[in-house]
Amino acid sequence: MIAGSAALVGVVAVVAVVAALVSASRVEPRGEPVTRAGSPVAAPGVPIEAPPHGDVGEPGSTVDAAPGPAPAARIDADWLARTARATEIPTRALVAYAWADLVVSRETPACGIGWNTLAGIGAIESDHGRHDGTGLDENGYPSAPIRGRALDGDGVMAIADTDGGAWDGDTVWDRAVGPMQFIPETWRRWGADASGDGVADPNQIDDAALAAARYLCASGSMQDPAGWRQAILRYNDLDQYVADVARTANRYADQTR
Numbered sequence: 001m002i003a004g005s006a007a008l009v010g011v012v013a014v015v016a017v018v019a020a021l022v023s024a025s026r027v028e029p030r031g032e033p034v035t036r037a038g039s040p041v042a043a044p045g046v047p048i049e050a051p052p053h054g055d056v057g058e059p060g061s062t063v064d065a066a067p068g069p070a071p072a073a074r075i076d077a078d079w080l081a082r083t084a085r086a087t088e089i090p091t092r093a094l095v096a097y098a099w100a101d102l103v104v105s106r107e108t109p110a111c112g113i114g115w116n117t118l119a120g121i122g123a124i125e126s127d128h129g130r131h132d133g134t135g136l137d138e139n140g141y142p143s144a145p146i147r148g149r150a151l152d153g154d155g156v157m158a159i160a161d162t163d164g165g166a167w168d169g170d171t172v173w174d175r176a177v178g179p180m181q182f183i184p185e186t187w188r189r190w191g192a193d194a195s196g197d198g199v200a201d202p203n204q205i206d207d208a209a210l211a212a213a214r215y216l217c218a219s220g221s222m223q224d225p226a227g228w229r230q231a232i233l234r235y236n237d238l239d240q241y242v243a244d245v246a247r248t249a250n251r252y253a254d255q256t257r
Contacts, residue, residue: 071099071194071206086255089119092136093128093179096209099194104213112223113216113231116256118209120249121235122179129179129205136179140195140205145169148176151183159183167202180208190215 072095080098084091097118104113122128126146129136134144150173151159159174163184168175174184182190182202191200194210201207212235216222219231232242 070196071095074102075099083256087119087252089123089252090128090130090136092138092140093122093205094119096140096194096205097122099206100209100213103194103210104217107214108217110221110223111217112221113213114249114253116249116252117216117222117228117232117245118213119252120245120247121212121232122205122209123248124241124244125176125181126179131179136205140207141203142179145203146178146181148181150175159185162188178202178208179205180212182208182211186215187211 072092075095075098080091080094083089083098084094087094089097094115097115100118101113101115104111119128126134126142129142129146131142131146132144134142134146136142147168147170149156150170151157152173161171162174165171167177167184167187176183177187178201180202184202187200187202190211191202192207192210192214193200194206195204197204199207200211202211216231216235219234220227222228222231229242232245233239235241
């Protein structure tokens with residue numbers, strides 16, 4: 001969960017993580033040069049070879065994903081089929097992670113984020129939109145709202161309602177919302193319209209994945225272990241969360257080599 005510690009999957013233990021660089025297979029967009037995907041992710045005991053650092057611009061400072069064809073029409077169908085089959089990530093969620101990777105790689109190439117990092121987060125936060133028996137429809141929305149627990153200070157940070165319940169249905173406390181578990185106050189700043197429907201909606205997987213990618217890249221370059229870890233901690237400030245995302249992202253990278 002962004003800016004909190006109430007992700008749908010409980011994370012309480014603290015584990016020190018030494019990062020290693022792993023690259024996943026490339027995302028292949030239609031009609032444009034192939035863009036590298038697969039970001040540096042953390043795993044213990046693996047030698048590292050870090051690429052250089054780079055500066056990262058403000059979110060949305062250059063190009064947005066919309067308007068234009070829907071994200072699914074912009075990603076190579078063969079790549080999607082191969083990667084979905086290898087990783088067992090639902091194709092609709094994989095489209096969102098891949099498109100966010102391509103957009104942010106164009107906007108802030110020095111960041112170095114990859115689809116597999118976003119997929120690692122999506123897996124932990126909501127099982128790619130499948131939490132508690134839900135699933136994503138063809139438009140990228142879960143079949144039932146995905147909402148975290150009330151951020152009422154009881155074992156989690158306390159965040160009083162900031163959206164009048166518009167996104168999370170709670171007029172007393174904020175709750176994390178959608179497949180990438182955005183807190184409403186964070187969505188207010190980072191919300192994105194990747195689907196091109198004119199609405200930035202944290203419940204919609206394309207929008208949420210692009211906003212998450214921009215949020216992570218705003219912390220700096222993710223092309224070395226320390227930078228990658230710093231970005232993930234910004235998403236959820238727990239070492240165990242970093243370790244869980246790292247293991248998942250590394251697995252996806254290995255499965256698509």
